[in-house]
Amino acid sequence: MLRLQLPRLPPNMWTLCVQAALIATLVKSSVSLTDNLVGRLQTSYNPSKLSESKFLEYSNLSNKLHLREAISHILIPRVVGSGNHSLVRQYIVQSLKDLDWHVELDSFHDTAPIMGQLHFHNIIATLNPDAERYLVLACHYDSKYMPKAEFLGATDSAVPCAMLLNLAQVLQEQLKPFKKSKLSLMLLFFDGEEAFEEWGPKDSIYGARHLAKRWQHEGKLDSIDMLVLLDLLGAPDPAFYSFFANTESWYMRLQSVETRLAQIELLERYASSGVSQRDPTRYFQSQAMRSSFIEDDHIPFLKRNVPVLHLIPVPFPTVWHTPDDNESVIDYATTDNLALIIRLFALEYLLGGDQAK
Ligand SMILES: *[C@@H]1O[C@H](CO)[C@@H](O)[C@H](O)[C@H]1NC(C)=O
Ligand SMILES: *[C@@H]1O[C@H](CO)[C@@H](O)[C@H](O)[C@H]1NC(C)=O
Numbered sequence: 001m002l003r004l005q006l007p008r009l010p011p012n013m014w015t016l017c018v019q020a021a022l023i024a025t026l027v028k029s030s031v032s033l034t035d036n037l038v039g040r041l042q043t044s045y046n047p048s049k050l051s052e053s054k055f056l057e058y059s060n061l062s063n064k065l066h067l068r069e070a071i072s073h074i075l076i077p078r079v080v081g082s083g084n085h086s087l088v089r090q091y092i093v094q095s096l097k098d099l100d101w102h103v104e105l106d107s108f109h110d111t112a113p114i115m116g117q118l119h120f121h122n123i124i125a126t127l128n129p130d131a132e133r134y135l136v137l138a139c140h141y142d143s144k145y146m147p148k149a150e151f152l153g154a155t156d157s158a159v160p161c162a163m164l165l166n167l168a169q170v171l172q173e174q175l176k177p178f179k180k181s182k183l184s185l186m187l188l189f190f191d192g193e194e195a196f197e198e199w200g201p202k203d204s205i206y207g208a209r210h211l212a213k214r215w216q217h218e219g220k221l222d223s224i225d226m227l228v229l230l231d232l233l234g235a236p237d238p239a240f241y242s243f244f245a246n247t248e249s250w251y252m253r254l255q256s257v258e259t260r261l262a263q264i265e266l267l268e269r270y271a272s273s274g275v276s277q278r279d280p281t282r283y284f285q286s287q288a289m290r291s292s293f294i295e296d297d298h299i300p301f302l303k304r305n306v307p308v309l310h311l312i313p314v315p316f317p318t319v320w321h322t323p324d325d326n327e328s329v330i331d332y333a334t335t336d337n338l339a340l341i342i343r344l345f346a347l348e349y350l351l352g353g354d355q356a357k
């Protein structure tokens, strides 16, 4: 995935960069939830928090075996245009169709260095294709082309994509009302996120660039309340930060879900962290990081004013863009914890506004 507009640095230098980039500590009272502007219609949306009993009920829902199965189906080399890439796409499409999601492909051709012309396919899955507004959860399903090595991309982004399929599986009952509601859920699996030769404006995020442009022409960007992009997840001890002011209150809801789960001891162990500059006992750090030096699939949407929550750890996992980004780096306790936090966040977003009724 992605490029950093910073030189490659050893992990300890990363810490310094993170420190330098921290410009604000989140203060709960400074962000009024009623100020949340979602959609370009500037509607304010302020769903209520899940009640104690609902929170407990939904926390109980999980299917860890399914999550592992989904990871193993996606965790094969899946460079755009390869047979394995088609297999992974078919697996994602079929899994969602089996759960009665509406699935369509956004297919297009583009030319890439080394490969020449390629056929790309973004996968767009919605519970209600006719909804007016969507919470969008996204990942990329292609893997990086490495001429001299086998690259599996466990964190990049087999685990994030498996988490989305697992969410659809685990919450199938709870999500049923959103097949007819005005506010609904969309899962987006971008194609062609990786560069083939060297990351640049024409060699990277092929799928996201295509889709953002297409939806702009079709006037569909306004229906996206928020794009939540998952990337580089699955390694132990991730630290997340709030990157964008206009989605900070949603970031704080993720933090709050994490805190509630920790309080009732429903998170599996937090692995001990070697990074002393941040709070090792939580994933969602209480700082904002405003220098937007991370390029990823959100950029074409961000440029078109779509609110973005970027769930990517800083620093990146140490295995990033190496053949070591394979099954052995996956920490399943962390993965299950994050999957649970994201499920509860999505349910709070969708159910808290009583949109289903
Ligand atoms: C959650 O699951 C546990 C164990 O299966 C059960 O004892 C408990 O009643 C459940 N709680 C809720 C709120 O469903
Ligand atoms: C396709 O995936 C299989 C695992 O299912 C793997 O053994 C094989 O090497 C992959 N093919 C390519 C061309 O990467």
Ligand SMILES: *[C@@H]1O[C@H](CO)[C@@H](O)[C@H](O)[C@H]1NC(C)=O
Residues within 6 Å of the ligand: 323, 324, 325, 326, 327, 328
């Ligand atoms: C995964 O990467 C680790 C670290 O490089 C390596 O030791 C291991 O053999 C790899 N495992 C697989 C299944 O490729």
